[in-house]
Amino acid sequence: MLLNIFNCSPRGERSNTRALARPFVEGFMAGGGEAREYPAADPAVFDAAVEAFGTPSVAMIAFPLYADAMPAAAKAFIEEIWRLRGSCESTRMLFLVHSGFPEETHTRVMKDYLERLAARMGSPCDGVIRVGGGEAARHANSRKPGRTYMRLWELGRLYAERVVLDAAILAKLAGPRRLPWPARLLAPMIVNRLVWDRELRRNGAFDRRRDRPLEAGERP
Amino acid sequence: MNVTILDGNPDVERVPFSFMVGGVARALVGAGHEVETVVLRERVVHRCIGCFSCWLRTPGLCIFDDDHPAILRSLLRSDAVVFASPLVAGFYTALLKTTIDRVIPLVLPYIEFSAGECRHPLRYGRRMPAMALLFDPEEGTEQEDVAIVSRALERFARNAHSRLLFARPLSDDPQEVRHAVEHL
Numbered sequence: 486m487l488l489n490i491f492n493c494s495p496r497g498e499r500s501n502t503r504a505l506a507r508p509f510v511e512g513f514m515a516g517g518g519e520a521r522e523y524p525a526a527d528p529a530v531f532d533a534a535v536e537a538f539g540t541p542s543v544a545m546i547a548f549p550l551y552a553d554a555m556p557a558a559a560k561a562f563i564e565e566i567w568r569l570r571g572s573c574e575s576t577r578m579l580f581l582v583h584s585g586f587p588e589e590t591h592t593r594v595m596k597d598y599l600e601r602l603a604a605r606m607g608s609p610c611d612g613v614i615r616v617g618g619g620e621a622a623r624h625a626n627s628r629k630p631g632r633t634y635m636r637l638w639e640l641g642r643l644y645a646e647r648v649v650l651d652a653a654i655l656a657k658l659a660g661p662r663r664l665p666w667p668a669r670l671l672a673p674m675i676v677n678r679l680v681w682d683r684e685l686r687r688n689g690a691f692d693r694r695r696d697r698p699l700e701a702g703e704r705p
Numbered sequence: 706m707n708v709t710i711l712d713g714n715p716d717v718e719r720v721p722f723s724f725m726v727g728g729v730a731r732a733l734v735g736a737g738h739e740v741e742t743v744v745l746r747e748r749v750v751h752r753c754i755g756c757f758s759c760w761l762r763t764p765g766l767c768i769f770d771d772d773h774p775a776i777l778r779s780l781l782r783s784d785a786v787v788f789a790s791p792l793v794a795g796f797y798t799a800l801l802k803t804t805i806d807r808v809i810p811l812v813l814p815y816i817e818f819s820a821g822e823c824r825h826p827l828r829y830g831r832r833m834p835a836m837a838l839l840f841d842p843e844e845g846t847e848q849e850d851v852a853i854v855s856r857a858l859e860r861f862a863r864n865a866h867s868r869l870l871f872a873r874p875l876s877d878d879p880q881e882v883r884h885a886v887e888h889l
C-alpha cells in the first residue's frame with residue numbers, strides 16, 4: 486500500500502507537521518507499507534503533489550491549525566484536488582491536523598470539514614488524526630521518543646495492517662476537552678515566561694513585546 | 706459605524722459576485738455608515754510562513770512589507786468586518802484565508818484562558834470588529850456545509866475576542882444584510 490503525505494505546513498521541512506507525520510510513516514512502513522512525502526506548500530512541488538493525489542494510494546493531507554482552520558496553502562491544495570472530485574475513488578483519504586493549543590475543541594470543526602470534503606470528493610475516508618498541543622513536536626528528540634511519537638507510530642503500524650485508524654489512540658492524541666486546573670495555572674507561566682519571554686529577550690525584542698505599530702494609520 | 710468588506714473572490718470574471726458585494730456596500734453607505742471594500746485579488750498579500758517574527762522579533766509587524774498592514778489598520782478601525790467569499794470545496798477561498806492567516810500580529814504570543822480554553826490576548830487592547838460571512842454557494846452546497854464554515858468562523862471570532870454576527874448567502878436582499886450588520 487502506498488501512502489502519499491501532503492505536508493501543507495508553510496514551514497515545510499522544519500515543520501511540526503512533518504515531525505508528527507514522521508512516526509506515523511515509520512510505523513506504517515514497519516507494518517509493510519511504502520510512503521512518499523510532498524511538501525505541498527512549496528510552489529515548486531505543488532503540481533506534482535496534485536498529480537500524486539490522483540493516483541491510487543492513501544493520501545494523507547497534513548497541516549497545522551491556522552486561525553482555526555487550514556492554512557491558506559492547505560486550502561489552495563484542497564481547491565486544486567477539488568477539481569478531481571468524482572474521479573478519485575481509488576484514492577483513500579486520511580488527514581492529520583494539529584493545533585498549537587492543547588484542547589481538542591480547537592480541531593473539531595476541521596475534523597467535520599475534512600470528513601465532509603472526502604465524502605463530497607467521492608473518496609473513501611479513513612479518518613482524521615488530530616493532535617492537540619503540537620507546537621514543540623519538531624524539537625522532540627527522536628532518540629528518546631515521547632508518548633505522542635509512540636502513539637503515532639503505533640497508529641501507523643496498525644493502519645498498515647488493518648486500513649483502520651485505532652479509535653482509542655486517536656482519542657488520546659486529540660488532547661483533552663479542557664486542561665485540568667493545575668495545568669491551566671501552570672501553562673501560562675511556563676509558556677509565557679519560559680518560552681515566549683525568553684525568545685523575545687534572545688531577540689532583543691522584550692521591551693517592544695507589547696508594541697502597537699499599526700495604532701495610527703490611514704486606510705489602505 | 707465603520708465597516709470593512711473583504712472581497713475574497715479570486716475570479717475577476719465572476720461579475721455578479723462583485724455586483725452583489727457592491728449592493729451590500731451601497732446599502733450600508735446609504736444608511737450613513739462608512740464602508741471600505743478591499744478587493745483582495747487586487748492587493749499584494751503574501752502567505753504567512755509561520756516564522757512568528759510578528760510576535761518575537763518585530764512585535765506587531767510582519768516580515769512582509771505588502772498591502773496587508775493597511776488591511777489590519779482598517780480592521781482596527783472597524784466595528785464590523787464582512788468576509789465575502791465564494792464557497793470552494795465547502796469553505797471560503799484560499800485568497801481570503803491568506804488575509805485571515807495574517808491577523809496574528811493583532812494578538813500577543815501569550816496564552817490566557819477564556820471559558821476554560823486557551824487563546825491569545827489582544828495586542829491593541831480594544832475589541833476586534835464583529836464578523837460576518839456573505840457566501841456565494843457552489844454546486845452541491847448544502848446546509849451542512851454552511852454550518853461547518855460558520856462554525857469555523859465562530860471559532861476564529863471567539864479566539865479573536867469577537868463574535869460571528871451571521872453567515873448568509875450573498876444573494877440576500879442588501880437592505881436585510883445592512884440591517885443584520887447594524888444589529889451588532
Ligand SMILES: Cc1cc2nc3c(=O)[nH]c(=O)nc-3n(C[C@H](O)[C@H](O)[C@H](O)COP(=O)(O)O)c2cc1C
Pocket residue numbers: 494495496497499500501502503548549550551552553554583584585586587591619620621753754755756757806807809864
Ligand atoms: C498564522 C498562524 C495562525 C495560527 N492559528 C492557530 C489556531 O487558530 N489555533 C491553534 O491552536 N494554533 C494556531 N497556530 C499555531 C500552529 O498551529 C502551530 O504553530 C503549529 O505547531 C505549526 O505547525 P507547523 O510547524 O507544522 O507549521 C497558528 C500559527 C500561525 C503561524
